[in-house]
Amino acid sequence: MRLLAALAVLFAAVSASAEDPSPVDVRLVASTTTIEAGKQFEVGVLLHMRPGWHVYWLNPGDAGLPTSVRWTMPDGFTVGALRWPVPQRFEQPGGVVGYGYLDSALLGATVTAPATLTGEGSIPVRADVGWLACEKICVRGRKTLDVVLGRDADPAASAPGLFADWAKRLPIDPRSESAPATLTARGSVPADGTSGTVTVDIDWKQPPASVEWFPPDDPALDVQAAQSHTDGGRTRLTFQAKRLSGQQPKQPVLESVVAYSDASGVRHGLRVPVDLDGKET
Amino acid sequence: MRPNMWAAAGVLALATLGTARATAVVGQLAPAFTAKDQDGHEVDLAKLRGKIVVLEWTNPDCPFVRRHYGAKTMSTLSNRFKDRDVVWLAVNSTSYMDAARDRTWRTEQGFAYPVLDDHAGTIGTSYGAKTTPHMFIIDRKGTVVYEGAIDDDAAGAEKSARNYVAEALDDVTAGKPVRVAETKPYGCSVKYAH
Numbered sequence: 001m002r003l004l005a006a007l008a009v010l011f012a013a014v015s016a017s018a019e020d021p022s023p024v025d026v027r028l029v030a031s032t033t034t035i036e037a038g039k040q041f042e043v044g045v046l047l048h049m050r051p052g053w054h055v056y057w058l059n060p061g062d063a064g065l066p067t068s069v070r071w072t073m074p075d076g077f078t079v080g081a082l083r084w085p086v087p088q089r090f091e092q093p094g095g096v097v098g099y100g101y102l103d104s105a106l107l108g109a110t111v112t113a114p115a116t117l118t119g120e121g122s123i124p125v126r127a128d129v130g131w132l133a134c135e136k137i138c139v140r141g142r143k144t145l146d147v148v149l150g151r152d153a154d155p156a157a158s159a160p161g162l163f164a165d166w167a168k169r170l171p172i173d174p175r176s177e178s179a180p181a182t183l184t185a186r187g188s189v190p191a192d193g194t195s196g197t198v199t200v201d202i203d204w205k206q207p208p209a210s211v212e213w214f215p216p217d218d219p220a221l222d223v224q225a226a227q228s229h230t231d232g233g234r235t236r237l238t239f240q241a242k243r244l245s246g247q248q249p250k251q252p253v254l255e256s257v258v259a260y261s262d263a264s265g266v267r268h269g270l271r272v273p274v275d276l277d278g279k280e281t
Numbered sequence: 282m283r284p285n286m287w288a289a290a291g292v293l294a295l296a297t298l299g300t301a302r303a304t305a306v307v308g309q310l311a312p313a314f315t316a317k318d319q320d321g322h323e324v325d326l327a328k329l330r331g332k333i334v335v336l337e338w339t340n341p342d343c344p345f346v347r348r349h350y351g352a353k354t355m356s357t358l359s360n361r362f363k364d365r366d367v368v369w370l371a372v373n374s375t376s377y378m379d380a381a382r383d384r385t386w387r388t389e390q391g392f393a394y395p396v397l398d399d400h401a402g403t404i405g406t407s408y409g410a411k412t413t414p415h416m417f418i419i420d421r422k423g424t425v426v427y428e429g430a431i432d433d434d435a436a437g438a439e440k441s442a443r444n445y446v447a448e449a450l451d452d453v454t455a456g457k458p459v460r461v462a463e464t465k466p467y468g469c470s471v472k473y474a475h
Binding site: 064092246 | 344
C-alpha cells in the first residue's frame with residue numbers, strides 16, 4: 001500500500017502540468033522599514049515574471065484580467081490608490097490586444113501613518129495579490145504576502161532604491177510642473193447611448209521619438225476607432241465610444257496613458273485622463 | 282502628404298489601436314458557417330434558422346473557462362433553455378487543439394452540447410471572437426441579438442453574478458427585445474494560430 005501511495009504522489013507531481021511552479025514571483029516591499037507618526041512611506045508588490053510571461057495592467061485590453069492588490073494595514077494607517085507603471089502592449093494572434101507587463105512590475109501605493117503610533121511599534125502589512133499570467137496559455141495566481149515594518153522589521157522588506165527606480169516608470173500627471181506636454185480635450189460620450197467622438201491634443205514641449213497610446217476603457221463602454229496621430233510637436237488622440245445599454249461607467253473620468261520615448265530612447269509615460277462628459281480635466 | 286514631410290515630422294505614429302468590435306454585430310445577420318463537431322458531425326448554422334442559437338467560444342486550457350465549467354455555468358444554462366428551442370454550440374478556436382481533444386474534454390466535463398472544431402480559426406475570425414468565454418446569441422431570424430460576456434464577474438469574486446446570457450435568453454424566448462444586448466467580453470485571449 002505504501003508503494004502505491006508513493007507512486008500516486010509521484011504521478012501527481014509529474015502530471016501536474018497545470019500546477020507547475022507559478023510563472024510569477026511576488027514580493028512585498030516598502031520604501032522604508034522605519035515608520036514615523038504622521039509621515040508617509042510607500043509599500044509595493046514587486047511582480048517578477050518568467051521570460052515570455054506577462055501579467056495585465058489596470059485596463060487589460062481585449063482579454064486578460066487586471067492585476068489586483070488588496071492591502072491590510074493596522075488601524076489608523078491609510079493606503080492610497082495603486083500606482084501602475086507605464087504598460088506594454090501585446091498584439092496577440094487574431095488581433096487581440098493586451099496591455100500589461102513583461103519581466104517585472106512594481107505596483108506601489110502611498111501609506112500615511114497615524115498622528116500617534118500606538119502599540120509596540122511593530123507594523124504588520126499584508127498584501128493579497130491576484131493576477132492572470134499568460135504566455136501560450138494563461139494561469140491564474142494568488143498570493144498573500146505579509147511583512148513587518150517598524151519594530152522587528154523584516155530587513156528584506158526595505159527597498160528604497162526599487163521605489164526610486166520604478167518612480168521613473170510612473171505616468172506623469174499633465175498638471176505637474178515636470179509634465180512634458182499640455183493637453184486639450186474636446187468631445188464627450190453622450191449619456192443617451194449614442195456614439196460620441198473624443199479628441200485629446202497633446203502639445204509636447206519636446207517632440208518625442210515615439211508615441212504609443214494606451215486608450216481608456218470601461219466594461220460599460222464600447223470604445224472604437226482609437227487612433228493616435230503624431231505630427232512633430234503634437235499628438236492627436238481620438239476615439240469613438242458609446243455607453244452600452246443598461247450599464248454605467250465606473251467613473252466619469254477614464255484613465256489612459258501615453259507612453260513616449262525621448263531622444264535617448266528612454267520610455268516615459270504621461271497620464272491622459274478622459275472626461276466622458278467633456279469637462280476639463 | 283509628401284513622403285519627406287512625414288520624415289521631417291519626426292514621428293509617424295498613425296496607429297489604429299484596439300480592433301473594431303466583433304464582426305458579428307448586434308442587429309445584423311450572424312455570419313454563416315459550417316463546422317464539424319467533436320464526433321465529426323457537420324453543423325450548419327443556416328439549418329438552425331428558426332431556432333435560437335447560442336455560440337460559446339471556449340478553451341479547456343483557459344482558467345476563466347475552467348472556473349465556469351467547475352461551476353457548470355454553461356451546462357446549467359443550456360439545460361434550462363433546451364426545451365425552448367435554444368441550441369447551444371461551443372466553439373473551440375484554439376489553434377493547438379483538435380476534435381479528439383474536444384471529445385475528451387466533453388466526456389470529462391459531462392456536458393451534452395457539441396463542441397465545434399474551429400482550430401483553423403475561421404469561424405472565430407469571422408465573428409471577431411476575442412476571449413474565452415465570448416458569447417453570441419442569434420435569434421430565430423438569424424440576427425445577432427447579444428454579444429459579449431457570460432456575466433458581469435470577470436474575477437469570479439462575487440457570490441452571485443449577473444448572467445447576461447440568461448437574461449438575454451429570457452428576453453428572446455419571450456419574444457421581447459434583449460435588455461442588455463452588448464457587454465465587454467472577458468477571459469483569456471482566443472489562441473488563434475500565429
